[in-house]
């Protein structure tokens with residue numbers, strides 16, 4: 423009887439959970455991102471050029487992909503956990519001999535996968551509308567996975583903490599949305615007044631998007647190594663917090 | 677051979693309630709054990725602590741000799757719990773749920789046993805049905821199946837027959853009895869005291885988080901409450917001379933203690949002297965309900 427099998431089953435179940443409702447969990451966010459792309463690219467496309475030789479639509483794409491990754495990585499773990507808590511079926515995963523770390527890892531990885539699947543969907547659909555370089559695929563992968571992990575961890579924390587859907591909506595509206603929108607998805611922060619540039623430098627999402635964008639275009643606002651130096655610790659610290667919360671039993675094992 | 681369940685001074689305080697007060701309890705392997713008590717007595721709390729769903733504020737709990745906190749993997753893999761709440765996961769079918777549950781316990785190929793469970797719990801035709809479309813009784817039986825996927829030596833059922841109709845209740849008990857016959861230890865809570873009386877060899881009664889009785893069912897029935905004489909009288913009054921025997925009054929019916937049959941004559945004489953007519957008379961052996969009422973001061 424291998425201990426790993428419990429973890430693998432939980433991971434599979436968590437992935438199947440969103441895969442079964444693909445329309446809501448993948449198609450809908452891809453469509454949302456596509457609408458942003460069409461509207462912003464059409465309105466601004468001919469007037470704005472952020473980096474030389476890169477069309478606005480191509481500039482926008484990595485930001486939109488990253489935004490979709492973050493929102494969906496967050497949404498996956500948080501909605502799964504709150505649904506299970508409110509329904510009470512969380513006991514099905516609390517009764518078996520699954521360790522805290524396995525529990526954490528299964529929810530985290532499933533959420534990373536959901537984030538990346540949606541991100542990939544946005545990317546593929548976006549490619550119908552614009553050409554996109556892939557200057558440094560490893561940077562793309564690194565920032566995609568790490569950013570997804572960071573927000574997956576935040577989703578786990580929020581899902582454990584929240585007692586009702588309102589609480590999650592609060593986190594989404596007052597934390598996730600401002601962080602992602604004030605991070606240079608739609609613009610280069612060099613276009614901002616000095617004050618807001620400074621503010622953006624305290625937003626880890628800025629580094630996620632900037633590093634991610636570097637992977638595609640080979641140009642960015644800051645050095646990708648600096649971005650990595652922010653995003654990697656952010657992902658590790660947030661994951662560690664999520665793991666400790668699970669270990670503590672907070673709101674899971676009263 | 678360690679006991680199937682061993683609780684030592686097990687204690688649980690919630691912010692507002694002291695739900696379990698230093699409970700000591702042992703259930704031997706192979707036992708068929710009932711945990712009884714009025715609502716809020718702490719039965720579900722006790723089970724939650726045993727299952728690791730809640731953390732004790734004092735004392736220890738062991739399953740088959742494994743501490744549920746220190747050695748939670750060993751303890752949990754030996755325990756199957758049917759929760760009181762009728763919970764289900766609407767995303768999945770019956771078979772999917774049972775395969776997941778098997779997987780969580782480390783079992784990769786469990787379909788033969790899953791099918792046997794489905795057969796025994798009359799769910800075979802529902803294997804590919806989404807759980808949200810099951811009736812309450814079916815959901816309850818699915819919970820039983822989920823608790824048994826890993827053939828746990830210790831099976832705990834928290835009100836397993838609530839909402840299950842009579843016919844299916846019988847087949848459920850037949851199945852549980854068979855599992856007990858095969859060596860599984862059973863601990864259950866139920867509101868139907870006749871069930872506990874008919875099935876369980878040993879009984880613990882909880883009240884306000886304390887064990888107020890713990891004995892073999894037969895002993896409890898013998899010593900827990902007197903044999904009782906129930907009378908309907910006209911006029912509906914009891915003569916002063918019989919007040920020493922009075923147990924309770926329900927409507928026009930008086931229940932009197934009658935430890936010895938020879939005293940019946942005496943009671944009848946007293947009633948005749950007071951000119952009170954007997955409309956109905958019943959002499960009854962105490963059942964678990966009476967013991968329960970006496971010890972907890974409440975009905976189920």
Ligand SMILES: Nc1ncnc2c1ncn2[C@@H]1O[C@H](COP(=O)(O)OP(=O)(O)O)[C@@H](O)[C@H]1O
Pocket residue numbers: 676690691692693694695713714715716717718719720721722
């Ligand atoms: N999670 C909880 N938080 C706070 N109080 C609780 C919790 N669970 C149970 N209680 C309280 O503990 C007491 C025992 O409840 P419970 O164990 O459910 O009783 P029973 O199962 O015997 O009906 C009750 O007063 C109940 O309100």
Ligand SMILES: [Mg+2]
Pocket residue numbers: 719720721760834
């Ligand atoms: Mg209960």
